[in-house]
Amino acid sequence: MTELRVVAPDGIGEVRTGDDLAALLVDRLAEGLTDGPADGLADGLADGLADGDVVLVTSKVVSKAEGRVVRGTRDELLPAETARLVASRGPTRIVRTRQGLTLAAAGIDASNVEPGRVVLLPVDPDASARAIRSRLRELTGRNVAVVVTDTAGRAWREGQTDLAVGAAGLRVLEDFAGRRDDYGNDLVVTAPAVADELAGAAELAQGKLGGRPFAVIRGRADLVLPPEDDGPGAVALVRPDGADLFGYGAREAVLRALLGDPDDAAAFGAPSEVTELVEVVARVGGTARVDDDAVVVSGDVSPDSLQALAFAHGWLVDVPDAGEGVRLRPRRTSP
Amino acid sequence: MTELRVVAPDGIGEVRTGDDLAALLVDRLAEGLTDGPADGLADGLADGLADGDVVLVTSKVVSKAEGRVVRGTRDELLPAETARLVASRGPTRIVRTRQGLTLAAAGIDASNVEPGRVVLLPVDPDASARAIRSRLRELTGRNVAVVVTDTAGRAWREGQTDLAVGAAGLRVLEDFAGRRDDYGNDLVVTAPAVADELAGAAELAQGKLGGRPFAVIRGRADLVLPPEDDGPGAVALVRPDGADLFGYGAREAVLRALLGDPDDAAAFGAPSEVTELVEVVARVGGTARVDDDAVVVSGDVSPDSLQALAFAHGWLVDVPDAGEGVRLRPRRTSP
Numbered sequence: 001m002t003e004l005r006v007v008a009p010d011g012i013g014e015v016r017t018g019d020d021l022a023a024l025l026v027d028r029l030a031e032g033l034t035d036g037p038a039d040g041l042a043d044g045l046a047d048g049l050a051d052g053d054v055v056l057v058t059s060k061v062v063s064k065a066e067g068r069v070v071r072g073t074r075d076e077l078l079p080a081e082t083a084r085l086v087a088s089r090g091p092t093r094i095v096r097t098r099q100g101l102t103l104a105a106a107g108i109d110a111s112n113v114e115p116g117r118v119v120l121l122p123v124d125p126d127a128s129a130r131a132i133r134s135r136l137r138e139l140t141g142r143n144v145a146v147v148v149t150d151t152a153g154r155a156w157r158e159g160q161t162d163l164a165v166g167a168a169g170l171r172v173l174e175d176f177a178g179r180r181d182d183y184g185n186d187l188v189v190t191a192p193a194v195a196d197e198l199a200g201a202a203e204l205a206q207g208k209l210g211g212r213p214f215a216v217i218r219g220r221a222d223l224v225l226p227p228e229d230d231g232p233g234a235v236a237l238v239r240p241d242g243a244d245l246f247g248y249g250a251r252e253a254v255l256r257a258l259l260g261d262p263d264d265a266a267a268f269g270a271p272s273e274v275t276e277l278v279e280v281v282a283r284v285g286g287t288a289r290v291d292d293d294a295v296v297v298s299g300d301v302s303p304d305s306l307q308a309l310a311f312a313h314g315w316l317v318d319v320p321d322a323g324e325g326v327r328l329r330p331r332r333t334s335p
Numbered sequence: 336m337t338e339l340r341v342v343a344p345d346g347i348g349e350v351r352t353g354d355d356l357a358a359l360l361v362d363r364l365a366e367g368l369t370d371g372p373a374d375g376l377a378d379g380l381a382d383g384l385a386d387g388d389v390v391l392v393t394s395k396v397v398s399k400a401e402g403r404v405v406r407g408t409r410d411e412l413l414p415a416e417t418a419r420l421v422a423s424r425g426p427t428r429i430v431r432t433r434q435g436l437t438l439a440a441a442g443i444d445a446s447n448v449e450p451g452r453v454v455l456l457p458v459d460p461d462a463s464a465r466a467i468r469s470r471l472r473e474l475t476g477r478n479v480a481v482v483v484t485d486t487a488g489r490a491w492r493e494g495q496t497d498l499a500v501g502a503a504g505l506r507v508l509e510d511f512a513g514r515r516d517d518y519g520n521d522l523v524v525t526a527p528a529v530a531d532e533l534a535g536a537a538e539l540a541q542g543k544l545g546g547r548p549f550a551v552i553r554g555r556a557d558l559v560l561p562p563e564d565d566g567p568g569a570v571a572l573v574r575p576d577g578a579d580l581f582g583y584g585a586r587e588a589v590l591r592a593l594l595g596d597p598d599d600a601a602a603f604g605a606p607s608e609v610t611e612l613v614e615v616v617a618r619v620g621g622t623a624r625v626d627d628d629a630v631v632v633s634g635d636v637s638p639d640s641l642q643a644l645a646f647a648h649g650w651l652v653d654v655p656d657a658g659e660g661v662r663l664r665p666r667r668t669s670p
Binding site: 001004008009089102111112114156157158160163184196206246250253254257304307311 | 336337338339340341342343344345422424427429436437445446447448449450486489490491492493494495496497498507508509511514516517518519520525526527528529531532533535536538539540541542543544545546547552554555571572573574577579580581582583584585586588589591592593595619637639640642643645646647
């Protein structure tokens with residue numbers, strides 16, 4: 001029988017710049033001793049933190065404590081947080097951030113913050129995790145791991161899960177290379193991203209409505225490293241740029257291929273697909289004009305390029321009658 | 336204080352075709368009452384299953400119970416399990432399965448099974464979950480949710496996490512549309528994929544070495560639907576084909592764009608990128624030959640097409656001297 005316990009204390013007040021997150025958690029756990037558990041399930045963490053616990057904290061309160069709340073909107077702040085554009089459709093921008101994460105809107109968060117302000121990701125979430133781990137050890141004498149979590153959508157899946165954007169003192173990947181199952185089969189390719197699974201488990205107890213930014217997971221002390229070893233950090237979970245099969249959306253891949261300049265992809269994100277299409281046609285040597293429900297292309301654009309552009313935008317190509325320009329038309333459903 | 340408990344009983348023996356998984360779990364939990372918990376953490380599930388528990392079971396043992404273990408290798412069985420190829424590099428094939436899942440090798444699993452055999456995904460994992468849920472209710476009188484889990488890699492991230500491939504009686508997405516945070520900000524786009532987070536939490540207790548195919552998660556009874564309602568199933572977590580920004584790898588996007596036929600993408604997966612490149616050049620109207628470390632292209636291929644092909648393969652284009660063919664060369668590092 002293997003058992004994990006996931007505890008998310010509530011009643012954590014608003015976090016402000018300069019707050020000591022480790023102290024907030026430790027104080028709240030101490031109060032919990034007298035409150036007793038709200039749901040009658042168990043006795044919670046009756047002695048506070050223990051060696052081998054994993055402490056999880058949302059990046060939002062880490063950012064707030066580190067003064068990363070700024071006035072402005074996502075759209076205004078996106079360029080400064082973006083290393084490069086990965087994919088773009090309508091108002092959605094999926095970008096690779098300066099931290100190496102691939103996140104919608106660069107992880108800029110407009111929820112659980114005063115209207116008119118947004119929360120940026122911590123500058124170095126692994127460093128944030130290390131600092132909290134060190135402080136928890138100072139306050140409690142316990143050796144725990146710390147994970148800084150954020151929320152991300154996934155390719156091919158609906159909804160979001162929480163994942164680890166920072167980590168300290170944790171084996172973030174459980175590596176089975178060289179291990180065998182009971183039948184003697186090698187388990188070479190299996191490497192559970194346990195830091196991300198811990199983050200998801202924490203979210204189930206924390207929820208999204210605020211007030212429970214911390215979680216403590218007990219039962220996987222085998223993943224926690226000795227106090228002097230902060231481990232590889234969550235950066236070890238980031239696939240290197242260029243090593244990923246999905247480093248670009250389909251549209252961005254084709255546009256890059258046609259335009260030839262790796263930096264050009266960042267230029268795309270125009271509010272209108274029509275505007276973008278007209279611009280791209282011009283850059284590959286043709287002219288385009290908007291006519292009712294179609295973009296009409298003329299000039300020296302190869303059939304391959306037209307087909308590529310149509311695919312990139314999920315549009316249809318109308319074969320023209322003699323003397324007319326080729327018509328590119330949006331499909332009824334978005335790509 | 337919100338608390339979850341995740342319990343994975345061990346000592347589940349080998350599962351064979353026709354086994355009653357619900358009975359296996361119920362019997363094992365009953366034995367656990369006399370064994371006591373192995374790790375001294377807590378009293379486990381002292382009264383067996385309770386209303387509102389979520390029961391998770393790996394797709395592997397569901398497949399075994401349903402007779403989906405077959406003789407052969409992944410490569411041999413991949414075509415029959417594949418709806419279409421999403422991306423391919425070297426020996427890796429990421430495909431959309433007939434169940435609508437996007438998984439490496441179509442989820443065909445060669446671990447924890449006799450050598451020479453592989454385990455295919457259940458034909459209809461939501462139906463499998465419904466059957467197990469119904470049987471658990473019959474055996475225990477309890478109203479639980481059931482999740483069938485599998486392991487998947489993620490775009491942009493190292494390692495794998497477990498996710499829900501089947502579900503019954505569960506709100507798989509926790510929808511906050513219309514809800515507001517404490518500041519009055521709308522939470523319109525937040526929809527935690529709780530079924531996937533539950534699957535990841537279960538994996539942390541189950542591990543990968545076999546013997547713990549079940550987990551029970553207690554503490555989120557709010558996600559469990561009434562007995563007569565099996566809910567939308569895990570199929571609701573699958574983004575519809577064509578609605579995804581990452582429905583193709585960068586290479587596959589460009590090849591599809593150049594070749595124009597949506598079904599052509601499935602043709603790619605040749606053992607050698609050189610072979611593939613030569614074939615594609617021929618199909619867009621040129622001729623190609625292999626010369627040392629390059630593919631030399633001549634004939635009527637537009638510069639745009641050459642650039643697109645080079646990008647798709649992560650290769651470089653050498654601008655030719657007069658009279659020579661264009662040379663496409665692989666980069667030192669893989670794309």
